[in-house]
Amino acid sequence: MKALGLVAAFCLGGLLFYISFDFPGWGDAKSPASKHVSPYYIEHTMEDTSVPNIVTAVLADYRGYDTLFETAVIFSAGLACFFLLRIPEHKAPAARFYRHLATGITFRIEKGGRLPDDTKEFERIDSVWVPYDVIINMTCRLVVPFIQLFALYVIAHGHHSPGGGFQGGVIFGAAIILFAISNNLRRTLKQMSEQTSALLGSLGVIIYAGTGMLCVLLGAGFLNYGALKSFFGVDPVAARSHSILMVEIGVGIAVTAVMVWIYYNLSSTGKQDEGL
Amino acid sequence: MIWQLDIIILSMVIICGIAAISIKDLLGAAIMFGAYSFMMCLLWSVMGAVDVAFTEASVGAGVSTVFFVAAVFRTTRRTRD
Numbered sequence: 001m002k003a004l005g006l007v008a009a010f011c012l013g014g015l016l017f018y019i020s021f022d023f024p025g026w027g028d029a030k031s032p033a034s035k036h037v038s039p040y041y042i043e044h045t046m047e048d049t050s051v052p053n054i055v056t057a058v059l060a061d062y063r064g065y066d067t068l069f070e071t072a073v074i075f076s077a078g079l080a081c082f083f084l085l086r087i088p089e090h091k092a093p094a095a096r097f098y099r100h101l102a103t104g105i106t107f108r109i110e111k112g113g114r115l116p117d118d119t120k121e122f123e124r125i126d127s128v129w130v131p132y133d134v135i136i137n138m139t140c141r142l143v144v145p146f147i148q149l150f151a152l153y154v155i156a157h158g159h160h161s162p163g164g165g166f167q168g169g170v171i172f173g174a175a176i177i178l179f180a181i182s183n184n185l186r187r188t189l190k191q192m193s194e195q196t197s198a199l200l201g202s203l204g205v206i207i208y209a210g211t212g213m214l215c216v217l218l219g220a221g222f223l224n225y226g227a228l229k230s231f232f233g234v235d236p237v238a239a240r241s242h243s244i245l246m247v248e249i250g251v252g253i254a255v256t257a258v259m260v261w262i263y264y265n266l267s268s269t270g271k272q273d274e275g276l
Numbered sequence: 277m278i279w280q281l282d283i284i285i286l287s288m289v290i291i292c293g294i295a296a297i298s299i300k301d302l303l304g305a306a307i308m309f310g311a312y313s314f315m316m317c318l319l320w321s322v323m324g325a326v327d328v329a330f331t332e333a334s335v336g337a338g339v340s341t342v343f344f345v346a347a348v349f350r351t352t353r354r355t356r357d
Contacts, residue, residue: 170335268350
């Protein structure tokens with residue numbers, strides 16, 4: 001079986017390698033794509049949308065359908081993880097571990113034992129041993145807001161520099177995941193619950209699709225942002241630029257929420273009780 | 277595009293790819309996959325596709341590695357084959 005797999009992999013790899021000789025060379029000005037498609041975007045993006053970064057304009061405006069369905073795919077990935085992994089009701093763990101905050105002593109409380117009620121003095125910790133390190137804890141807590149600020153910058157500055165909703169959303173989600181890793185899952189769930197992440201995930205897709213529907217209501221095609229000129233009160237070119245930002249924000253919200261949602265289910269095997 | 281740099285990065289991509297599938301330790305494989313993604317990100321940026329490189333760095337090398345590590349942490353570190 002292993003040899004068969006190796007043969008199949010080599011055959012497919014050889015085929016791909018053989019086909020790649022037919023591809024146009026890197027940066028070939030005579031290839032069909034560079035002859036007809038690219039020059040249009042390079043010459044017309046600025047007058048159509050007033051967005052200096054052509055990639056963003058193509059992604060969110062000219063090829064808006066693709067990005068809409070990419071966002072929907074990411075949302076359904078989160079949904080698939082939820083349906084595969086989530087265990088809604090489960091038995092209480094055999095033993096719980098608590099740390100006395102003032103002394104750092106760890107308590108193991110068997111099932112049926114009295115759990116500490118004053119949560120100011122005791123903190124619940126994961127049963128899979130996670131070393132408590134005040135340096136890691138504080139460093140991550142200090143770094144997280146700056147990562148989130150950078151993520152917002154990446155989303156908002158996508159018009160002018162590389163970046164946009166997907167990258168910014170992933171960075172924002174990674175900041176929340178960093179908080180979950182350095183602290184614990186329960187504290188993160190208090191800040192951003194599972195319901196919040198699921199709702200935000202669908203809200204992002206709705207913002208994107210809603211922008212498209214708004215264009216239809218204002219009498220143009222789906223995702224034809226020029227129609228939003230009366231909505232924003234500007235000329236059609238600026239309306240396209242604003243709509244791209246709106247769409248990117250939708251993508252960012254969806255991607256952030258879905259990344260966090262997938263992490264919640266993956267790191268706690270769907271129990272959302274004890275995390276990584 | 278500097279061809280020396282290109283060859284170094286390409287060979288690193290291949291080394292990381294082979295290491296990621298042949299290594300026995302799954303945590304090591306996850307890290308190798310992250311390194312592979314990072315090398316691909318360098319390759320994209322050398323070719324001038326900065327947006328794709330940014331996405332590869334954040335999604336491929338960042339979040340997907342975290343997901344792999346989380347999955348390994350919750351299952352097992354050893355492969356059977």
